[in-house]
Amino acid sequence: MIRRAAIYFTEVDLSDSTGQEPGSSRALLHTVAKLYYLSNIPQNEISRQLGLSTATISRLLKRAREDGIVRIEVRDLVGPEELARDLEQKLGLKRAVVADVPETNAVTSLAGAVSGCLSDAGLHPGSVVAIGWGRAVRDIIQAGLERIPGVVTVPANGGMQETAAHFQINEFVRLAAEQMGGTPRFLHAPYLPSATLREAFLSDPGIRETIALWDIAEAAIVGIGLPHVSPAAGQLGVTPDERQLTSAVGDVIRHYFDIRGQLVSWNGADRLIALSVQQLREIPSVIGVAVSTAKAAAIIGAARSRLINILVTDVRTAQAVVDLCD
Numbered sequence: 143m144i145r146r147a148a149i150y151f152t153e154v155d156l157s158d159s160t161g162q163e164p165g166s167s168r169a170l171l172h173t174v175a176k177l178y179y180l181s182n183i184p185q186n187e188i189s190r191q192l193g194l195s196t197a198t199i200s201r202l203l204k205r206a207r208e209d210g211i212v213r214i215e216v217r218d219l220v221g222p223e224e225l226a227r228d229l230e231q232k233l234g235l236k237r238a239v240v241a242d243v244p245e246t247n248a249v250t251s252l253a254g255a256v257s258g259c260l261s262d263a264g265l266h267p268g269s270v271v272a273i274g275w276g277r278a279v280r281d282i283i284q285a286g287l288e289r290i291p292g293v294v295t296v297p298a299n300g301g302m303q304e305t306a307a308h309f310q311i312n313e314f315v316r317l318a319a320e321q322m323g324g325t326p327r328f329l330h331a332p333y334l335p336s337a338t339l340r341e342a343f344l345s346d347p348g349i350r351e352t353i354a355l356w357d358i359a360e361a362a363i364v365g366i367g368l369p370h371v372s373p374a375a376g377q378l379g380v381t382p383d384e385r386q387l388t389s390a391v392g393d394v395i396r397h398y399f400d401i402r403g404q405l406v407s408w409n410g411a412d413r414l415i416a417l418s419v420q421q422l423r424e425i426p427s428v429i430g431v432a433v434s435t436a437k438a439a440a441i442i443g444a445a446r447s448r449l450i451n452i453l454v455t456d457v458r459t460a461q462a463v464v465d466l467c468d
Contacts, residue, residue: 233445253285264315273331293324299416300333392440403446
């Protein structure tokens, strides 16, 4: 059984039942309790500040609990299976997989769950699996996918002229195909060209043949990104317009959305070489992989926008999502 401790502090009337003003023993209980439980001041320091012995401070804290000024309880946390059911119900997901994995290398530990979702997708020789980019997708693929011989892997979007490992989408596609026993199809085009160059790229027969596979994709593995309002390490290739998307809580391959699931337009969305919103929504199994309590709002938005219909995450992130939904 997983348990979590919670401390509840009750604000009380500082005058006691006899009508005395603050400075009575009840007021002192309240003061000591606030210093210890809310300000995290050690008992010996409280003792020094108030001119009381540490034994007196200990007795006052004990009485504060007995009088209900401080209430401490240990409540049960729901297990992974129940969290998964809650996520499916609250977010309208086709499936949620929640794993109790170590906080270190949590995403890597979810590779088996992602493989399980792919196995349950009914893929067969010739089935197309679209692969997104990002750290989560990279970690999943580097950890290894189970064999599904004969599948075709294809990038979910064009590439980026960056050396960072999590943007090497064609390499993800190659490695995924190698692991599953399939065939990779590469996309040699940038994800965000100019309008003129976009038309030129899409007129190339090889590129047209590759992106035509998006229309028949049966599964996809994508990450769920955070907004790029504030510059941060690793935010490569982010346009100035993307930094202005203050209402966005996240994105799936640069399709931005708010927490209600409403798409957030930006100057560049119509130039993307990537799976469109409609194409994502029509893929039977779009597996979103995300681990971080900071991504709770982004996960909610991704599910409500129907850019993912399967979520693979860990217990901590799942609990944060459920709490935010509530």
